[in-house]
Amino acid sequence: MTDPFKPGIDELLFLPLGGSGEIGMNLNLYGHDGKWLMLDLGISFGDDSMPGVDVVMPNPQFIAERAQDLVGIVLTHAHEDHIGAVPYLWQKFRCPLYATPFTASVLRRKLAEVGLEKEARITIIPMSGSREIGPFTVELITLTHSIPEPNAVVIRTRHGAVLHTGDWKLDPAPLVGETTDVAALRRLGDGGVLAMICDSTNVFVSGTSGSEADVRRSLMDVVGRLKNRVAIGCFASNLARVETIARVAEAHGRHCALIGRSLWRMLESAQENGYLTDLPRFVTEHDVGYFPRENVLMICTGSQGEPRSALTRIARGEHPHVSLEAGDAAIFSSRVIPGNEISINRLHNDLIRRGVEVITDHDEDVHVSGHPARDELAEMYQMVRPRIALPVHGEARHIQEHVSFARQCQVPEALAPENGTLIRLAPGPAEIIARVPAGRLALDGKALVPADSEAIRHRHRLSFNGVIMASLVVDAGGRMLAPAQVSLEGLLESEDAAKAIARIGKAIADAIDELPKAKRSDDAELGEAARLAARRWYQKAFDKKPVTKIHVIRV
Structure with a gap:
């Protein structure tokens, strides 16, 4: 063709x-x-x-x-x-x-x-x-x-x-x-x-966008004013910024640590090609705790609030080796990528709740x-x-x-x-x-799946709407042999959920009783009647439209 x-x-x-x-x-x-x-x-x-x-x-x-x-x-x-x-x-x-x-x-x-x-x-x-x-x-x-x-x-x-x-x-x-x-x-x-x-x-x-040299001068001044442990969040690939931070640490008598695997991988690639070869040896996350807090400057991944990044785990107190405490400082030496505002604000707030001073490019000239x-x-x-x-x-x-x-x-x-x-x-x-x-x-x-695939769209609906699941055991004629087994996910607290489950079960039983005999013998018709009954009851009671799934078991 x-x-x-x-x-x-x-x-x-x-x-x-x-x-x-x-x-x-x-x-x-x-x-x-x-x-x-x-x-x-x-x-x-x-x-x-x-x-x-x-x-x-x-x-x-x-x-x-x-x-x-x-x-x-x-x-x-x-x-x-x-x-x-x-x-x-x-x-x-x-x-x-x-x-x-x-x-x-x-x-x-x-x-x-x-x-x-x-x-x-x-x-x-x-x-x-x-x-x-x-x-x-x-x-x-x-x-x-x-x-x-x-x-x-x-x-x-x-x-x-x-x-x-x-x-x-x-x-x-x-x-x-x-x-x-x-x-x-x-x-x-x-x-x-x-x-x-x-x-x-x-x-x-x-x-103009500004020069990396300007950032170096500014960070020299900002870090010089800080007294305790300092963490600087930046992109691992911004090796000019990594070198700047290492020079700032050296000038202020601090040991510079790399916190995050991607930083170490990027450093290895740089040094293979002759970049950053004349810097003092970087400290690993395992050794940070051996130095006085005022003698450490950490470069951390996670400036965009990524859930599993170093800064996020530090802010939540979940990092196995590194911590920030009241009186410490976190400098965000990076821009906010559009779409990341919520995760970054969450990270800032987590740090502030720990008593950590948060410094961004709105406060000082710490990024270009x-x-x-x-x-x-x-x-x-x-x-x-x-x-x-x-x-x-x-x-x-x-x-x-x-x-x-x-x-x-x-x-x-x-x-x-x-x-x-x-x-x-x-x-x-x-x-x-x-x-x-x-x-x-x-x-x-x-x-790898299409970003607009049914699976991802369905997962998105679940995350917003919650789900009702019900299993029905019926005989060959479509008569229920036991009450519907109903569960709710992401909808109600336990006490309210128990009441709702009982009423949804009754709504399903009533809908099946009213179904013509010919339709009760068809699993698809019976399941759809039960699904609509459960969803309509919940919408009327709580003004929400949860995803509703029915499993029909015919014996």
Whole structure:
């Protein structure tokens, strides 16, 4: 069968399957001359709408069905929302992986956790390097971000150059890694750029994002004023922040401890590639208790209030080795990711109840973003001067604002991509030519299921509405041989539940007695009559509509 979406030799296509209309879960495809190239394959995290789900990722069905035409996956940098789905989804493609040395080190550890380290081979592209991948020539341009080795990717075809920025900012003093290769960006712009696919996270933020050097100065001052044990929450991947905190600890005569396995794994990857090799030895969580409280500075995972993270367990008094007490301090050196406000506020309150002082970026300058604010976006457009702007890495409101901003920056064409919009970049004006299937997969235990699957929707209803379950034992004619066995889950306290169970049992018996004889001989009819009777009684009594399940046992 002919593939209607197979890219022609005379066209260049762009297709986001994740990260357009949301922050996280990046998956972007470029199509040309019968082949596809993927940039990034990331995850996001579950929320209250998906109970029991911690990890969410793009549904790659479109490209999985065309895996034979996928020439490779290029990873812009090592953040979870750009590489986190590779261990879960790579077997659907089994294609080459391309990354810089540090990103490859981080990814190898992830692949090893699922037993794919030998099968999923990673080809290293050095910083500022290039590679021929199928009909695409890929070149890397060094940028700055909150992790080592972030790269913009230049994709060259016969139709010209496309700049895919990945995540970036313009930081004159990133402290870890190189500064942005402004000269390369200017050369690219001078040579002509067909399109720029660009980060939209901070498009509403005026000015610049600030420098990591500014955070170091501020943390030096803040920690210097604190007298007891201090914990600093930050992202494990923000190695510039980790180095800053280690230097702050050293300056104030404190031992720096890493609390959380992901911090140790990230440190190992960094040191394999020559980063953070000249710092004092970090203390483990097992040894923290041996030092006086005023001589410890801890770096902790869990700044977003993740349920099983180090900071959350410390705040609840559940961590086996580490504690915070009245008079101690917790500094949150990270941004609030949209959707995490409730869990972060809960974490703050748990700490405050223990008498811990909580310090955030609203109180002190303890964090800068890794994404460009408006002045940086304007400077990037001035350097690159693309014909087409395609904002990604943002919610719908970010992307629409970025389209407007790009036009203010004199970009001739600007479109607002959504996941599943197939966009022709060349030839001719950029335009959306089709919409293809896009969606989300949820990691439910060890299984990958559609995020909108019946199982997850049903679990969500259960979490809000509770459940009534009843078992009926009837004879061949549908007469009840014993009272219905009814149980309530997530609905009432025990004393009220006992009364409700008795009345629900009676409502079920009455409904079955009133059922015509022919329907009583049909399990489905009998079960549905019992279900409606139980649910209607509960709705009338308590104005709620619980999920109701009936089991019919005929003897």
